[in-house]
C-alpha cells in the first residue's frame with residue numbers, strides 16, 4: 722500500500738467520512754446514482770476528485786453514491802476515457818449491437 726492509499730484509507734476510517742456517507746446516501750435517495758437501483762449493503766461513496774491532497778475535503782459536492790460494481794466500472798472506464806473519450810462511442814455501439822442481437826431471442830419467448 723503506497724502513501725496515498727494509506728491517507729485515503731485513514732480518511733475512510735474516520736467518523737467524518739461515516740457522516741459524509743450517511744448524508745450523501747440520504748441525498749441520493751438510497752440509490753446508485755448511475756444505475757438508479759437501490760444501494761446494496763456494500764456500496765461506495767465515490768470521490769470524484771482523485772487528488773489525494775483534496776481527499777479529506779468532505780465539504781464539497783464532488784461525491785457519488787454507487788454500488789461496488791458500478792464504482793469499479795467508473796474507475797476502469799475513466800482510465801481510458803481521460804485520454805480517449807471516444808471509448809464511450811465504441812462502448813455504446815457494442816451495447817446497441819448486443820441489445821439488437823438479444824432482442825431477437827426475447828421476441829421468441
Ligand SMILES: [Zn+2]
Nearest residue numbers: 766767768792
Ligand atoms: Zn471512486
